[in-house]
Every structure is written in C-alpha cells, then in structure tokens.
Amino acid sequence: MVDRGHCPAYRARMDTRALDAAEGRLRRFLQELVVRMGRCERQRWAEMYVRGLLLDGERKSIEPMAARLNADVQALRQFVNQSPWAWEPVQEALAHTVVDALLPEAVYLLDATSFPKQGTHSVGVARQYCGALGKTANCQVAVTVHLGTDTTSVPLTWALFLPEAWVADAARRAEVGIPPAVGYAAKTDLALACLDRVRGWGLQPRPVLADSEFGNSWEVRAGLHARQYPYCVQVEATTGAWPAAPTPPTPLPTTGRGRPRTRPRANEVPKPQPLSALAHRPGTRWHTVTWRPGTKGPLTSRFARFPVWCAHEWRRGGPLAPREELCLVAWPADAPAPTKYWLADLRCEPAGLRRLVRLAKGRWRIEQDYRELKDELGLDHFEGRSWTGWHHHVTLASMAYAFLVLERARAKKNLAADVAPDPAPTPAAPLAAG
Numbered sequence: 001m002v003d004r005g006h007c008p009a010y011r012a013r014m015d016t017r018a019l020d021a022a023e024g025r026l027r028r029f030l031q032e033l034v035v036r037m038g039r040c041e042r043q044r045w046a047e048m049y050v051r052g053l054l055l056d057g058e059r060k061s062i063e064p065m066a067a068r069l070n071a072d073v074q075a076l077r078q079f080v081n082q083s084p085w086a087w088e089p090v091q092e093a094l095a096h097t098v099v100d101a102l103l104p105e106a107v108y109l110l111d112a113t114s115f116p117k118q119g120t121h122s123v124g125v126a127r128q129y130c131g132a133l134g135k136t137a138n139c140q141v142a143v144t145v146h147l148g149t150d151t152t153s154v155p156l157t158w159a160l161f162l163p164e165a166w167v168a169d170a171a172r173r174a175e176v177g178i179p180p181a182v183g184y185a186a187k188t189d190l191a192l193a194c195l196d197r198v199r200g201w202g203l204q205p206r207p208v209l210a211d212s213e214f215g216n217s218w219e220v221r222a223g224l225h226a227r228q229y230p231y232c233v234q235v236e237a238t239t240g241a242w243p244a245a246p247t248p249p250t251p252l253p254t255t256g257r258g259r260p261r262t263r264p265r266a267n268e269v270p271k272p273q274p275l276s277a278l279a280h281r282p283g284t285r286w287h288t289v290t291w292r293p294g295t296k297g298p299l300t301s302r303f304a305r306f307p308v309w310c311a312h313e314w315r316r317g318g319p320l321a322p323r324e325e326l327c328l329v330a331w332p333a334d335a336p337a338p339t340k341y342w343l344a345d346l347r348c349e350p351a352g353l354r355r356l357v358r359l360a361k362g363r364w365r366i367e368q369d370y371r372e373l374k375d376e377l378g379l380d381h382f383e384g385r386s387w388t389g390w391h392h393h394v395t396l397a398s399m400a401y402a403f404l405v406l407e408r409a410r411a412k413k414n415l416a417a418d419v420a421p422d423p424a425p426t427p428a429a430p431l432a433a434g
Contacts, residue, residue: 014054014404022407026051029403033093037085045079046396053377053400060378080396081389088157090395092201095147095156098402099203101409102149107359108198108229109146109153109366110191110210112161114139115380122385123176126163132380142394143190145198146366148209150292150358152405153365155373155398157197159190160390177387188214192223205229207349209363212236215343218312225323225345232328232344232359239341240272241308241327243281246320269320272311275341279304279329286331289357301332303357310343328356373401 014022030050034043052065059065062080066073099106114130116139123140130139141161146153166172167184185193191214199205208231214220215233224231248264290300308327314320325345331338342360344351373379377400382393 015056019051019054025407026054026403029097029406030399032097033090033399036089036093037083042079042083042085045076045083046399049076049080049396050400050403053397054404057378060381061383065378077384080392081384081386083392084388085392087391087395088197091157091398094154094395094399094402095198095201095203098147098154098156098405101406102147102152102154107148107207107209107362108156108195109148109363110143110195110208110214111146111363111366111370112141112143112187112213113370114141115382121175123178123387123390124160124162124166126165128163132374140390141187143187143194144366145191145194146369147206148362148365150362151365152408153369154402154405155369155394157194158391158394158398159185159194160387161185161187161190176385179387182387188217188220191220192227195224195227195229199227207231207346207359209233209359211363218310221325221343221345228347230344230346230349232342232346232356234360234363235275235341235343237276237338237341238274239343240274240311240315241278242270242272242311243278243306243308245309245324246270246272246314248320264320269314272314275308275327275329276338278306278308278327279331279338279341287353288333289354291354291357291361299361301330303353304329304331305353305356308343326351326356328360330360369401372404373397377401377404 019026027047030047034046037043037046048069048071049065052069052071053060055065055068057064057068062077063073065071066076112131114132116130116132116137117125118138119125120138125138125140127136127138128141129135130137130141132139143159143161144155145157146155162178162182162184164184166178167182191210195208205228208224208229210220210231210233212234215235216239221231221233246269248269284304284306286302286304288300289303290298292299305326305328307324309320309324313322323345325343328342328344329338330340340360342356344356344359346356349355370379377397379394379397382390384390384393
C-alpha cells in the first residue's frame with residue numbers, strides 16, 4: 001500500500017490553497033450534480049458542504065465545518081437534515097459521472113461499513129457487530145456499492161441497515177423520519193437492492209466482488225446469477241460442495257404409497273465436502289500468479305481453481321446443487337495450508353486463472369475508500385440523527401470523494417481514468433436554478 005501521508009497525489013483532503021487552485025474544476029464537477037437538488041440555495045449549500053468535507057480539519061461535523069467556512073451553521077444544518085431534496089437522483093448523476101471517467105474496465109465492489117456511535121437516538125443505531133472496532137458495539141451499519149478499477153474506486157450508492165427493533169418501534173421511526181414504506185431488510189437483501197438501484201440508473205452489469213459476509217450467502221450469489229451479474233466473492237473454507245454435479249438415482253426409489261419423491265435421501269447422493277478438503281485432493285494443480293505491484297515488490301502467491309457444485313440449498317432441505325461455480329483457492333508458499341477461498345461465476349466472461357486472481361484480489365480498494373472517507377472526509381463524523389440527514393451526508397461525502405479521485409487522476413499518469421484537460425478560463429457563472 002502506498003504511504004499516502006507522504007504523497008500529495010494520495011491526500012484525501014485539501015488545504016485552502018489546493019482547493020482554490022482546483023476551484024474551476026470543482027465548480028464544473030458539482031454543477032451537474034447539485035442542479036438535481038432544485039432550488040439555488042440548496043445548490044449553494046451543497047457546494048459549501050462539499051468544500052467543508054474537502055478542506056483540512058480534524059472534525060468534519062457541521063458546526064466545525066461551518067466555522068472553518070465562515071458559514072451560517074443553522075442554515076447548513078437545515079440543508080443537510082431537513083431540506084427535502086431527494087438523494088437518489090444525485091447519486092444517479094454521480095454514478096454516471098464516475099462511470100464515464102473511470103476507464104477502462106470497472107467492477108462493482110459490494111461491502112458493508114459501520115459507524116461507531118454514542119447514545120441511542122441516531123437512526124439505525126444499535127448494539128451489533130461493528131467492523132470498524134472488530135467487536136459488538138453501539139453503531140450504525142450501511143451497505144454500499146462502489147465502482148472500482150485496478151487503481152481506485154468510488155461509492156455509488158448506500159443503504160442504511162435498520163435492526164428489527166428499529167423497524168417495529170413506531171415512536172422511534174417517527175422521531176427520525178423513517179419513511180412508512182421502509183421495512184426490515186437483511187444486509188444481504190440491501191446489497192441486492194443497491195445493485196437493482198444501480199441497474200435502474202442504466203448502468204450495465206459488471207463483475208461483482210464481495211467479502212465472505214455476502215459471498216457466504218447462497219441467496220446473494222443466486223440473486224447475482226438471476227440478475228446476470230458475473231461475480232467473484234470470498235467464502236469460508238467450510239463451505240460444502242461437490243467436485244462433480246451430484247445426480248440422484250433415476251428413477252427415485254418409491255414404496256408405492258403416497259406422493260412420488262422429488263428429492264433424494266442423503267444416503268442416495270455423495271456427501272458434500274468442505275472446500276478445504278477439495279483443495280487438498282490429489283491432482284490439484286497450483287500455479288504462481290502475480291496480480292499487481294505492491295510497495296515491497298510484486299504481489300505474488302500460489303493459486304488453484306476447480307469447478308464445484310455447492311450444497312447450500314441441499315443442506316436446508318432444498319434441491320440439489322443447481323449450477324456449477326468456480327472455486328479459487330490461495331495457498332502462499334510459506335503457509336501450512338490454503339488461506340483464502342472464493343466462488344466465481346463469470347458467465348460469458350473470460351475465466352483464466354490470472355483474471356480470476358485479479359478479480360478476487362480487487363477488493364482492497366474499497367477498504368482504502370472507507371478509510372479515506374472516514375479519516376479524511378469525515379464520513380463517520382456526522383452528528384445528525386435523522387434518516388434524511390444520514391442519506392444527505394453520505395451522498396455529499398461520495399461527491400467529495402469522487403472529486404478527489406478525479407483530481408488524483410490528474411496527478412498520476414497510471415491511474416485508470418479518462419480526465420479531460422481544463423477548458424480555457426471563462427468568467428464564473430452562477431449555478432443553475434432547480
């Protein structure tokens with residue numbers, strides 16, 4: 001990983017001088033986004049808020065940002081927490097902007113992130129697993145979809161997870177303004193809903209990468225397959241599967257009494273094995289693959305791939321494995337056993353070993369996103385409690401981060417992005433009315 005603290009091109013915030021130098025580019029970047037907020041004052045406050053997120057400062061909540069910007073704190077707070085602008089059209093416009101700029105090939109990165117909180121009043125806050133702290137703690141949890149390339153990524157859309165206790169509590173819902181139509185949805189359901197939202201914006205299917213929180217879920221993988229998304233997702237070594245398509249006896253034995261059986265008994269099909277056992281079968285071929293440069297040299301390990309038919313549905317009383325998936329296994333030369341497992345279904349995409357490895361290892365970018373969004377742009381500094389305020393804040397933080405990614409592209413020739421040169425200087429024009 002590059003040490004971004006000593007590399008200006010990797011800074012995730014700007015001092016006043018740097019922001020002034022990028023003033024024209026920032027206005028052009030924001031103009032096509034904030035116009036979807038409607039009224040001119042909303043557009044001006046959106047610009048102000050994004051500037052506050054971009055500028056240096058230890059705390060990026062509303063009050064200290066307003067002080068640094070010499071802005072009206074109440075007006076800025078009202079814009080974020082109460083103003084009725086819809087965030088989805090802004091996220092849609094931002095998605096089209098970054099899809100057009102982040103070239104060449106891109107993937108979707110599916111993940112969840114958490115926001116440690118004090119108190120019990122912020123929307124969705126509860127004692128639940130907090131990835132930011134590595135333990136159960138008081139926090140909010142959100143599911144996100146990012147657009148990623150070999151070198152960078154940008155969040156496209158967000159979904160806040162609401163624990164069942166929040167969904168069932170009418171008083172708490174009313175206090176934070178949760179819309180009546182919003183019910184309980186598991187994080188896996190939110191993940192597929194985020195991808196449906198992105199598809200609804202007209203963005204084409206791309207390979208989906210995810211960690212084991214989503215990869216372990218047969219529902220997520222089946223949902224990706226049904227939606228025609230290629231995927232390469234991490235899973236646990238204990239995932240049960242067959243090395244060949246299991247076939248039941250034909251015809252199924254019957255006693256002649258009752259309805260004919262449609263599902264074989266457990267003793268009539270081979271027993272599924274954990275992926276860790278399949279990886280150790282004799283004849284498994286291991287290849288050394290280098291997938292990208294690292295700070296200490298090329299990143300290299302040993303990998304194997306083989307087809308599997310997973311037993312998730314079978315173990316829950318459902319049908320036999322419906323389709324083939326590819327299992328990718330990493331076994332570093334200095335490790336006593338394989339260390340990571342992925343399942344992939346690339347559909348009509350090329351499925352060479354190096355491509356599989358590059359996809360499997362492509363998730364590192366989203367961890368960098370979360371770290372910079374939180375540490376540098378104040379993603380987790382928001383102190384508002386409302387449903388609307390939270391969605392407004394994460395949308396504006398995404399805008400700020402996307403601008404920084406495009407600024408970074410101007411400074412690094414090897415960054416995969418299409419960045420047009422600055423046009424000739426023109427007098428600054430006021431933002432368009434909504």
